[in-house]
Amino acid sequence: MESVSARGIDRRQLFRWGGLATAGVVAAGAPLVSAGIGNADSAENDRIPPDTLPGGAYDRYVAQLAAEGKFSGVVLLSHRGRTVLLRSYGMADKEKGIPNGEGTAFALSSAGKPFNAIAILQLAQQGKLQLSDLVREHLTGFDQDIAEKVTIHYMLSGISGLNTPEEDIQRVFQSREEVHEYQEWWARQSKLVGTPGVPDEFHAGANTVIPALIVEAVSGKTYWDYVEENIFRRCGMTASAFYTRPQWLTDAHIAHPYMKMEDGSYVDAVRNLDKGSPDDYILDRNPGRAFIDPMGDGGFATAPNLVRFVRALGDGTLLDRPWADVLTAAKIPHGATGFGTYGPSASIVGGQWAIQRAGGDPGVCANWSSYPDTDWVGVILANRDDVPLVEMIERETHAITGVSPDDGGGG
Structure with a gap:
């Protein structure tokens, strides 16, 4: 995949690849090395760039987006675990008059996929599985070529060669058990259409579901329970969970997703399950149906x-440091300075790593x-369509590193 300008990246590419880094936004060469999530200690890294401060360039930019009706949600910039900037805009639930705030929980979609890889690595750290394990060593019911040729490593890296049929996006699920049964069946419909270990462009939702099923087989817990217990609770993420649709409808701290219709209006997706997105790349989808x-x-x-x-990835709370480095080590190059990892993406910006999902x-x-070399963390969470996420990530990165996408910035 060739390096492309950020202005040429659409939301579909961003969400498919997993972040701005893998889109090749910053141009320059770099070796395949570890992009660890560490906590920097140098005195130079104590500096707080003025663009990150309240009233600074990034703050003003987000405020302008909100004023123009282009952002509803929360942004947060943190340095060494201390909040530098925290802003909230818009409504979490317009019907009930509940505003977004720092205690609002937002749906993560693919930004939550790294939890899957962390669960696998925790079990590997405990010696309960190996990344080189084949599918057949933990699961049954898959085509023989998948069972015998596809490893956990290939799936986490997105180079399994699998192709998974499209999901039934119209189905309205009614229980955890129904979702689990369908996802397990769906993953087993996958076909091996490429060469495991070779980068491909196939649709492989099974790259996510099969490792999660392995987590369940090895741990004896459902995937949702395992992550809540061993990631969310261990980190002190007390307001985070795999909430169900009934909770989404009744819990005041969960943001409702506002979906843009063809006439330009916005509807609450969870309260309008009969409606789907008109956008081509997510046509007819509605996250509330799950x-x-x-x-x-x-x-x-x-x-x-x-x-x-x-921060829990960098301090040993979730994984011992060598295993945390395995998570974020650059594995598959995307463009000049972007790399795929086990879930997040990694890029070199102004001589430092930027890890994103x-x-x-x-x-x-x-x-x-995560900007591990200078110990910064940036978060962008929104609950409406038409948010310019690519541009927002660019502005966040520029505020923290001082590097503009147009500047280049390898190192």
Whole structure:
């Protein structure tokens, strides 16, 4: 994949690749090395760039977006675990008059996929599985070529060669058990159409679901329970969970997704399950139809909870440091300075690493970023369509690193 300008990246590419980094936004060469999420200690890194401060360039930019009706949600910038900037705009639930705030939990969509890889790595750290394990070593019922040729590593890296049929996006699920049964059946419909270990462009939702099923087989817990217990609770993410649709409708701290219709109006997706997005790349989708997010994907989190999550990756709370480095090590190059990892994406910006994961669905927009060399964390969470997430990530990155996408910035 060739490096492209950020102005040429659409939401579909961003959410498919997993972040601004993998879109090749910053141009320059770099070796394949580890992009660890660490906590920097140098005195130079104590500096707070003025663009990150309240009233600074990033703050003014987000305020302008909100004033123009282009942003509803929360942004947060944190340095060494201390909040530098926290802003909330718009409504979490317009019908009930509940505003967005720092305690609002937003749907993460694909921004929650790294939880899956962390669960796998925790079990690997405990010696309960190996990344080189084949599908057949933990699961049954898959085509023989998948069972015998596809490893956990290939799936986490997105190079399994699998192709998964399109999901039934019209179905309205009514229970956790129904979602689980369908996802397990759907993953087993996958076909091996490429060469495992070779980068491809196939649609492989099974790359997410199958590792989650392996987590369940090895741990004896459902994927949702495992992540809540071993990631959310361990990090102190007390306002984060895999909430169900009934909770989405009744819990005042969960943001509702506002989906844009063809006539330009916005509707609450969870309260209008009969309506779907008119956008081509998410045509007819509605996140409220899922009773609970599929295994290996999604979840809900507040902005401060995501900061806790990122810092827990660097301080040994979730994984011993060598295993945390395995998570974020650059594996598949995307453009000149962007790399795929086990879930997040990584890029070199101005001589430092930027680790990111984005996600999106109708009415859902999310991204968390770690800048481990200077110990910054950035969070963008939104609950309406038409949020310019690519541009927002660019502005966040520029505020923290001082590097503009147009400047280049390898190092």
